Amino acid sequence: DTGVSQNPRHKITKRGQNVTFRCDPISEHNRLYWYRQTLGQGPEFLTYFQNEAQLEKSRLLSDRFSAERPKGSFSTLEIQRTEQGDSAMYLCASSTQGSRGGNTIYFGEGSWLTVV
Amino acid sequence: AQKVTQAQTEISVVEKEDVTLDCVYETRDTTYYLFWYKQPPSGELVFLIRRNSFDEQNEISGRYSWNFQKSTSSFNFTITASQVVDSAVYFCALLTTDSWGKLQFGAGTQVVVTP
Numbered sequence: 193d194t195g196v197s198q199n200p201r202h203k204i205t206k207r208g209q210n211v212t213f214r215c216d217p218i219s220e221h222n223r224l225y226w227y228r229q230t231l232g233q234g235p236e237f238l239t240y241f242q243n244e245a246q247l248e249k250s251r252l253l254s255d256r257f258s259a260e261r262p263k264g265s266f267s268t269l270e271i272q273r274t275e276q277g278d279s280a281m282y283l284c285a286s287s288t289q290g291s292r293g294g295n296t297i298y299f300g301e302g303s304w305l306t307v308v
Numbered sequence: 309a310q311k312v313t314q315a316q317t318e319i320s321v322v323e324k325e326d327v328t329l330d331c332v333y334e335t336r337d338t339t340y341y342l343f344w345y346k347q348p349p350s351g352e353l354v355f356l357i358r359r360n361s362f363d364e365q366n367e368i369s370g371r372y373s374w375n376f377q378k379s380t381s382s383f384n385f386t387i388t389a390s391q392v393v394d395s396a397v398y399f400c401a402l403l404t405t406d407s408w409g410k411l412q413f414g415a416g417t418q419v420v421v422t423p
Binding site: 223225227233234235236237239240247248250281283285289292294295296297298299300301302304 | 351407
């Protein structure tokens with residue numbers, strides 16, 4: 193199995209610009225997740241998909257954030273009108289649906305965003 | 309509400325010493341999953357172990373071992389004979405029926421192994 197793939201790995205952008213991150217999950221994983229992590233903190237949940245359906249969004253996901261998974265395979269996370277507070281590592285993860293609902297969630301290497 | 313507490317912020321050991329990381333969790337769910345992840349300086353979160361609430365068997369895998377005690381809501385993790393490559397931040401995480409997407413992470417424990 194190839195792991196969860198994210199790109200770009202690093203992005204520096206000016207405040208006010210839009211950025212988009214792409215995530216390719218492990219093949220055959222029907223669940224895909226986005227998390228955000230700032231320095232010194234644990235990851236925080238943003239949103240997750242089961243196939244192409246976005247099942248849950250965190251209150252952290254403001255109107256400037258949008259995530260899609262149009263064909264139930266790769267996903268994109270777009271941040272519009274970036275702010276300095278958006279600087280963080282954005283982690284994508286994937287899993288299958290376990291027999292009792294949950295299963296192991298595998299993370300990618302993350303995409304670092306710096307807003308200047 | 310779900311909560312994960314890792315009381316140790318940093319542990320420093322000399323190579324070959326054992327390291328035990330504490331994790332205490334809170335949930336009202338009877339079906340849940342507990343995880344340990346390792347995050348080296350490169351940033352990637354590496355999955356180490358998963359334990360289900362319906363399986364209390366503790367295991368050893370190489371230099372890693374886990375102690376899951378449902379009665380005390382603890383899920384401790386031990387590295388035996390630590391190595392410099394074990395230096396990383398270790399996160400304990402909880403997944404429950406409340407949301408199958410939302411891993412609740414602890415604050416993490418920084419492990420520093422010196423030669």
